[in-house]
Amino acid sequence: MKSDQSIDCMGLYCPMPIVRTMAKIKEMKTGEVLEVVADDKGIKLDMPAWAESTGNEYLGEEEEGDEIKVYVKKSHD
Amino acid sequence: MAEAEKEKLTIAILSGDLERALAAFMLATTGASMGMDVTMFFTFWGLNIIKKNEGTLKSTGLMRKMMNILNRGGSKRLALSKFHMFGMGTAMMKKFMKETHMPSIDEFISMSQEMGVKMIACTTTCGVMGLAAEPETFRPEVWNMSGAAYFLNEARQSKVTLFI
Numbered sequence: 001m002k003s004d005q006s007i008d009c010m011g012l013y014c015p016m017p018i019v020r021t022m023a024k025i026k027e028m029k030t031g032e033v034l035e036v037v038a039d040d041k042g043i044k045l046d047m048p049a050w051a052e053s054t055g056n057e058y059l060g061e062e063e064e065g066d067e068i069k070v071y072v073k074k075s076h077d
Numbered sequence: 078m079a080e081a082e083k084e085k086l087t088i089a090i091l092s093g094d095l096e097r098a099l100a101a102f103m104l105a106t107t108g109a110s111m112g113m114d115v116t117m118f119f120t121f122w123g124l125n126i127i128k129k130n131e132g133t134l135k136s137t138g139l140m141r142k143m144m145n146i147l148n149r150g151g152s153k154r155l156a157l158s159k160f161h162m163f164g165m166g167t168a169m170m171k172k173f174m175k176e177t178h179m180p181s182i183d184e185f186i187s188m189s190q191e192m193g194v195k196m197i198a199c200t201t202t203c204g205v206m207g208l209a210a211e212p213e214t215f216r217p218e219v220w221n222m223s224g225a226a227y228f229l230n231e232a233r234q235s236k237v238t239l240f241i
Contacts, residue, residue, distance in 0.1 A: 012178050015107040019188070022110035053111045 001062060001071050003035035004028070010067070013040050018050050025056065025074050033059065033073050039066045047072065085235035086113040089228060092241060093125035093150060094158040095167060095182070101241045102185035108237075109192035116235075117189070118228045119219075120199035123241075124206055125150030126182065127198060127215050134214055141207035148206070152182040152216075190218040198222045 007024050009017040017038050024034055036047065044061055047070040051058035059071035086108040090101045101117065108115045119127050128134065130151035136142055160166035174181065180188060189196065200222045203210035210222060232238040 015103045015110065016178065016180070018110045019106050019192075022112075050111055 001035070001059065001069070002033065003071060004032040006035040006037065009036055009038040009040075009043075012038065014042050014046065017043055018046055021047070021050065021072065022054075025054075025072070028074050030074050030077055033071055036070050036072070038068050038070070041068065043068055043070055083112060083114045084237075085231065086115045087118065087228070087231045087235040087238045088115070088241060089118045089120060089232075089239070090123035090126065090241045091121045092158075093122035093155060095155040095170070096157055097241050098123075098126045098152075098155055098182055099179075099185070101239075102180075102182065102189060104239065105189050105194050106185065106192060109189070109194055113236075115189075115192075115194040116231045117194060117196045118199060118223075118231075119197065120202045121206065124198060124202060124208065124215075126152060126155065127186070127196060127219050128208075129214065129216050130154075135209040135211065136207050137209070144207040152186060155182060186216065186218050190220075195220040197227065199228075200224055 005024060005028055007020055009020060017036060017040060021034065021036055028034060036043070048058040051072050056075045057073040059073055061071070062069045088101050088105060090098070092098070105115045105117055125148065128150040130153050134145045136145050156164070157167045157170060196219045198215050198219055200210040201224050203214070208214050212219070
């Protein structure tokens with residue numbers, strides 16, 4: 001999936017990927033897509049939940065071996 | 078998210094056990110990342126988490142001074158509720174935490190402060206725990222001190238209130 005920004009959260013567990021996602025999203029422009037690369041399986045449920053409660057759009061996930069890539073679109077300022 | 082429509086998360090921490098302190102900070106930082114206004118209220122043994130690590134703690138009277146030596150507290154001295162094994166179990170868990178890149182309690186405290194989490198020390202239980210209810214007792218990250226009314230007023234307005 002195409003993204004404007006990417007953060008590497010490999011080796012990190014909850015809550016760090018979510019904390020880093022929020023910090024990154026704050027710097028981004030509305031409409032931009034963030035890719036989060038992680039290997040904590042919890043992110044597959046955590047990221048959609050984070051997107052839902054912050055009002056951002058969850059675009060989906062891609063898996064390559066140990067790598068889980070999740071995509072979120074910044075929907076508002 | 079406009080400031081006015083922010084949801085609130087209030088966490089009361091009664092325990093000074095390492096794993097409970099970790100759980101509280103994981104939830105606090107996640108809540109702040111989810112755009113929530115987070116307040117942490119430390120009471121009873123939970124005060125141990127936010128006591129300053131260095132120096133002596135001020136208190137009046139021999140018994141209170143003794144209690145503060147036996148129950149020194151501070152983020153670096155927290156122990157697991159189970160599996161502590163004279164420090165071996167706790168040291169092992171801290172090693173595992175490091176290996177999995179999990180922040181230490183110290184890192185969680187400064188991260189929480191940077192994210193706007195308000196940390197409050199309960200003044201009433203300071204008395205019961207033999208502590209001087211003064212800012213110098215606690216780390217500088219602690220935002221303020223209050224009693225039960227402040228906690229309840231926060232909890233009343235909160236979407237989520239947790240007791241740890």
